Amino acid sequence: DGGITQSPKYLFRKEGQNVTLSCEQNLNHDAMYWYRQDPGQGLRLIYYSQIVNDFQKGDIAEGYSVSREKKESFPLTVTSAQKNPTAFYLCASKTELDAGELFFGEGSRLTVL
Amino acid sequence: AQSVTQLDSHVSVSEGTPVLLRCNYSSSYSPSLFWYVQHPNKGLQLLLKYTSAATLVKGINGFEAEFKKSETSFHLTKPSAHMSDAAEYFCVVSIYTGRRALTFGSGTRLQVQP
Numbered sequence: 001d002g003g004i005t006q007s008p009k010y011l012f013r014k015e016g017q018n019v020t021l022s023c024e025q026n027l028n029h030d031a032m033y034w035y036r037q038d039p040g041q042g043l044r045l046i047y048y049s050q051i052v053n054d055f056q057k058g059d060i061a062e063g064y065s066v067s068r069e070k071k072e073s074f075p076l077t078v079t080s081a082q083k084n085p086t087a088f089y090l091c092a093s094k095t096e097l098d099a100g101e102l103f104f105g106e107g108s109r110l111t112v113l
Numbered sequence: 114a115q116s117v118t119q120l121d122s123h124v125s126v127s128e129g130t131p132v133l134l135r136c137n138y139s140s141s142y143s144p145s146l147f148w149y150v151q152h153p154n155k156g157l158q159l160l161l162k163y164t165s166a167a168t169l170v171k172g173i174n175g176f177e178a179e180f181k182k183s184e185t186s187f188h189l190t191k192p193s194a195h196m197s198d199a200a201e202y203f204c205v206v207s208i209y210t211g212r213r214a215l216t217f218g219s220g221t222r223l224q225v226q227p
Contacts, residue, residue: 004156006156009173019174037121040219040220041219042217042219043157043217044222090157092156101147101159101162102157102215103159104157104158105156106155106156107154109154
């Protein structure tokens with residue numbers, strides 16, 4: 001079945017450590033996104049990518065980095081520069097940047113100890 | 114600029130009674146509108162979408178929504194709530210501006226009482 005796979009589901013990190021969240025899709029979608037979700041808030045866009053080797057900052061990119069070396073993969077690194085990284089992170093994709101609905105992964109919950 | 118407002122952060126209904134989740138949007142362009150549902154610790158699942166075709170849109174699990182341009186609304190309804198409908202619901206507006214931007218509402222948590 002086609003879909004988006006995020007891993008790990010749960011992750012604990014000590015302050016000062018970088019962590020990388022994986023996002024893989026087999027939907028052949030061009031556009032991929034990372035969102036952050038905090039309790040009682042909607043989703044906020046961290047980064048998005050339209051094509052391989054290209055990505056753009058979203059609304060809250062500070063303290064995060066991404067890469068898009070393959071069409072199927074869009075990993076997110078939460079760096080030590082992110083002041084408040086504890087959150088639920090959602091990866092999504094769609095067929096193209098300018099149309100269609102988003103398909104979401106199951107999310108990764110990051111907790112900083 | 115575009116924005117979306119979900120008018121209720123929490124809605125509680127009894128099982129078997131109607132559900133109404135309210136969403137208003139603002140946009141300078143013709144929008145596409147979506148409703149998503151999220152169960153705890155899960156990703157978002159598309160319930161339905163409006164993309165300038167029929168104004169009454171039917172979705173999965175018996176949900177539907179009506180696009181009312183004059184009221185800039187896209188309220189989500191279901192005739193009879195089921196316990197499994199308890200979840201968080203997000204209204205999303207999407208507008209083509211060369212690079213389509215999606216804006217999420219802050220969510221409405223639906224509780225269904227037995």
